[in-house]
Ligand SMILES: NC(=O)C1=CN([C@@H]2O[C@H](COP(=O)(O)OP(=O)(O)OC[C@H]3O[C@@H](n4cnc5c(N)ncnc54)[C@H](OP(=O)(O)O)[C@@H]3O)[C@@H](O)[C@H]2O)C=CC1
């Protein structure tokens with residue numbers, strides 16, 4: 014028997030890392046009930062076979078993706094699929110009245126030509142895409158409240174944009190000087206067999222990838238340009254670091270006003286994020302570590318100014334699978350449903 018006080022939620026792409034984080038968080042969420050899990054190669058398997066550690070509290074079986082079934086059972090659907098699949102599914106879900114939260118890149122772009130150029134996929138769902146809202150609550154809270162379709166940001170864009178947004182909103186930096194140096198744990202690559210994610214490749218090593226070419230660059234630039242009110246280019250370099258979870262993003266930019274000191278910037282950041290319960294602006298001289306955010310929906314931000322170079326340095330740390338993915342999607346759902354923004358979302362890390 015379903016609990017009628019709870020809304021019925023489905024997860025398509027339930028077998029992946031995003032899927033299992035959603036399951037973990039939603040099982041503890043007081044206002045939702047998971048009623049459907051969908052998958053491809055995992056269809057037909059009990060969830061406890063894929064994830065035995067959840068066997069004691071969760072006994073659904075993954076089903077083949079059947080949109081009639083999904084829409085007849087679910088009020089809300091999370092899509093945790095590889096890029097390029099959500100745009101084939103979301104139009105039907107939206108038409109049938111479901112609220113949809115997509116974890117992939119398909120609904121993050123206001124300009125579909127940019128999406129097609131970077132993701133090598135032509136789009137035929139323009140009307141649906143036009144409804145989508147970028148799911149970064151700290152920047153688009155009011156729009157998310159009204160939305161039926163959310164394009165949840167990527168993990169690097171989440172960490173980078175939260176670090177950059179106050180500088181751009183207030184016009185504090187010289188355009189084109191922003192450099193983002195970001196490091197991600199291997200879970201950012203999903204639960205697939207990829208050579209670069211093997212322990213023997215990733216452990217005891219640190220390297221950049223996608224230099225000048227990573228597909229999160231246009232996503233970050235789109236939102237930066239919106240915030241600044243004019244076109245912005247950034248230099249974004251991601252790195253794979255031998256840990257499982259977490260992103261540390263270090264942002265450098267030249268300040269317009271060399272007279273500003275770090276305390277001024279901490280005051281500005283604190284004021285701009287005063288209504289954002291998941292952003293923790295750190296005091297003078299404290300810089301974030303990924304471990305502090307691990308297992309939480311928090312983003313820690315540390316700020317420094319170098320008077321020798323007139324550069325501001327902003328460091329942000331998140332859990333890529335939570336604030337960078339599943340937790341942020343639930344934060345958006347809370348807003349869409351008119352619930353408290355923090356409902357069901359952890360704020361205490363696994364530390365150490
Ligand atoms: N990992 C991260 O840190 C972040 C990931 N994202 C994005 O979230 C999305 C999910 O990522 P993640 O959970 O890491 O990915 P995983 O690789 O761990 O899981 C992918 C899921 O997609 C399903 N799937 C794959 N191919 C198909 C298909 N042809 N038809 C239907 N289902 C399919 C798989 O199902 P099955 O096993 O049944 O085949 C699996 O459940 C991606 O778009 C990713 O880019 C966004 C932010 C952060």
Ligand SMILES: CC(=O)N[C@@H](CCC(=O)OP(=O)(O)O)C(=O)O
Pocket residue numbers: 096116117118166167168169197198199200201202203229251253
């Ligand atoms: C470590 C690692 O491999 N990270 C992934 C980022 C995952 C993500 O957020 O990407 P989407 O935009 O596809 O959702 C990458 O760089 O491709």
